[in-house]
Amino acid sequence: MERKVAIIGAGISGLLACKYTLSKGYTPVVFESRSSIGGVWTQTFETTKLQTPRSVYQFSDFPWPSSVPEFPNHSQVLDYIVSYATHFNLLPHIKFNSEVLGIEYEGPSDEEVQAWELWSGTGEPFNSKGKWSITVKDTNSLSTEVYQVGFVILCVGQYSDVPKIPEFPAGKGPEAFRGKVIHSMEYAAMDFERAAEFIKGKRTTVVGFQKSALDIAMECSAANGALNPCRLLYRTEHWNIPDYYPWGVPLAYLYFNRFAELLVHKPGEGFFLSLLATILSPLKWGFSKFVETYVNQKLSLAKFGMVPEQSFHKDISSCLISSMPEEFYDRVEKGSIILKKAPKFSFCKEGIVVDGEASPLESDLVILATGFKGDEKLKDIFVSPTFQNHIIGSPNASIPLFRLA
Structure with a gap:
């Protein structure tokens, strides 16, 4: 049958x-x-x-x-x-x-x-x-x-398909903004030539700090340079990992392996696996500290005020790490990307208003890389x-x- x-x-x-x-x-x-x-x-x-x-x-x-x-x-x-x-x-x-x-x-x-x-x-x-x-x-x-x-x-x-759009008070959402607001999904759907033309010459603000936000910020900074820098608006710093090779081994190999799985408690695990994860917990802490120290040193996170409060282990356990684009912080240092922490924000006619600040971030385009x-x-x-x-x-x-x- x-x-x-x-x-x-x-x-x-x-x-x-x-x-x-x-x-x-x-x-x-x-x-x-x-x-x-x-x-x-x-x-x-x-x-x-x-x-x-x-x-x-x-x-x-x-x-x-x-x-x-x-x-x-x-x-x-x-x-x-x-x-x-x-x-x-x-x-x-x-x-x-x-x-x-x-x-x-x-x-x-x-x-x-x-x-x-x-x-x-x-x-x-x-x-x-x-x-x-x-x-x-x-x-x-x-x-x-x-x-x-x-x-x-x-x-x-x-x-994909169902974008997550932040909620705003009445009259303070995208409808209040005279510029253009899109989700990263719409930007990804454009062909490369159209996307490049779409962002060229615009004062762009990207909301988010995961992979899509970082990639879009890099493309905006390449298109417009420091003349029209891309603002990257984020709520929380995360451990975004560069493509570096300590001891000749890609950094990702240190945490994407079967041994690393033994360090984490899992739903429905048996007594032996639970005991093993508990016994190995000092290794988990030590490994997390090594990655934090290494990444902080290589990317000079403290210099840019981008050292996360939470541990690397917490970020990776929550699937909140991503790959840091090459030369990202070089662009920040040269002024073509401006980092802006904003736990809360809303829209106004001119752009984005960060809670606690009087002056808006004037923008022509806002791209919400806020997930799905x-x-x-x-x-x-x-x-x-x-x-x-x-x-x-x-x-x-x-x-x-x-x-x-």
Whole structure:
């Protein structure tokens, strides 16, 4: 009997899911809303490159070409992903320009579903009590079609589609500003020539301090120099790591390895792993202090007032570290990037008002690199409120690894 699996998204996770289900003898169909594979790598900034060494970001059965540098740029990453899909003949299983409008489970009542323990896994990939109905819109013809499958794998990602926009008091949001306000998602969707033209000659303020904010600030500073410096408005300093090689080893190798995993307590860990993490806790502290000292010294963070209050370990445990672009602080020193800490801010006609300051930061363009609402994006794909509440809506809401059965 044919066992159909729906995979939502043709990024890296979607391609891996497709290859795996094929190897198990199932029939996968991958729905991708865009016209090509690659997920977030299909819409990036011109300066974007991989944050980790390539060997940490590699398919286990498909190594990188030896000609690719240690930190590949966005086009090299996308070429690698396309080569993987082509090599394993995954493209025939992908429906492009296919936007999933909703997922609905047809079978038991919502009350029965609430009593299930499938969210933690049962060992059985297919449930005999019902089927999943996937409503899909063809973005070219605008027609819709309903597919029925026995299993769903969500590979929609956390960092796209639903932007997180800060909330402001009435009359003090973007509507009060006479300039242009966009989210980093809109900037990434522009082709490189259009993006360069869009920021050229403008007094630009970028809000945020993660990877997107840093990359955009670098592009704005390259386009406009110190004549129209880019202001980088941030709430909290974070440990953003440079591409340095202490003892000839990429810094990322020191914390992206299996031994480092033993230093961290994990949900559901057994007694032995819990005991081991406790015993090794001095190493965790020492390692964190080494990275903090090394990065602070190499980037002269104290000179720029950018030493984070929290530890490196806290940042990396919260996934709040990113790769620091080359020459970032050189640009700060030369005046083409201006750092501005602002725990709270609002908009006015001329630009941005930082709480506690009388004069506004006059701007022509504000780019909000403030992240995405990954949970909301995931919730909205379901029709049933019961499944939505598994993600958002209760204190215990969760959906481990997006597993649906």
